[in-house]
Amino acid sequence: MSSILTIIPLQSARLEAPCISAEIISVIEEVKSEGKKSLIFYSRRGNARAWICADCGHYEKCPHCDIAFAYHTTPEKCLICHHCSQIAPFPIICPHCHGNKVNPVWVGIQQIEDRLSKLVSTNTKILRIDSDTKEKSGVLYNTIKTSDIIITTQIGGSIVHPDIGAVIWLSFELNLSIPSYHIEEDIYHEISYYKKQGLPLYIQTYTPDHPLLREIMDGNTRSFLSYLSRERIEFRYPPFAELATIRIHDEQKKKVEDIMSKLINKISIIKLPSTFLAFDTNIWEKYGGEWQQKIVLKDKSLSYVLRDLEVEIVRNRSVTLEWS
Ligand SMILES: [Zn+2]
Ligand SMILES: [Zn+2]
Structure with missing residues (x-):
């Protein structure tokens, strides 16, 4: 069974609320009139x-x-790459359309739920599944049974129910903007999962010509994999390169600073010219009472660098390595 995939371009759509088009409201109402449920993703x-x-x-x-x-307000309004810590200035106008609606005013899932409840017919039952409600997954199946709309933040295609009549993605861009190098793969698998079930799918987007959307429409896994490979080769990601994140963490800021400068000096000496090295000693993160900074390394092979760092990595409890 093949499903019908409808792309709703947000530029020309009539928006009833942020990310909620009139077309989506009528889809929800129609699905409900057939005694079915709408599953909505909002990442x-x-x-x-x-x-x-x-x-x-x-x-x-x-x-x-x-x-x-990702958008940050401290130490000042700026954009930060969560992967390599590169900082970019906050754009005052959009570099693409020169528009000035550039303040990140994306609404939260609770607001989406709230707006939706006012736009759909009364007595429509909405179920929200996010990190706050996730724990209760045991009772989820029964709650889905009595709901007309299920809104979820999760990615992974794990919500299945025989009464689901349509699957809706409110913002394709919001999915894409998740800072993870395998996000396109995650989105492709999620949408393909529902496509295989023969459900009518609706994707709202500002970029209806996005190459990933074309791959999803075609549904040719081989062509998608070669699309993915081109990107991974260009930006040197696994499996075409090795990626290592070295995290330095301790309760004492000073200790993190000392280890950072020692490691950076050492890496700078042993790394090849082709090795991508990124760090920013001004960016601090705090997890479980520990201060943290990170060093990102990328190259075709990293074993020669990591071998030389073995002593620091194995012996020091403040240094953790993630290697893929
Ligand atoms: Zn980066
Ligand atoms: Zn723009």
């Missing part, structure tokens, strides 16, 4: 706030990593 992951132009859907990507910059 928000962690605290990473995307910077997306409200006029054209453009978002800025890190030139080294090809992932979306």
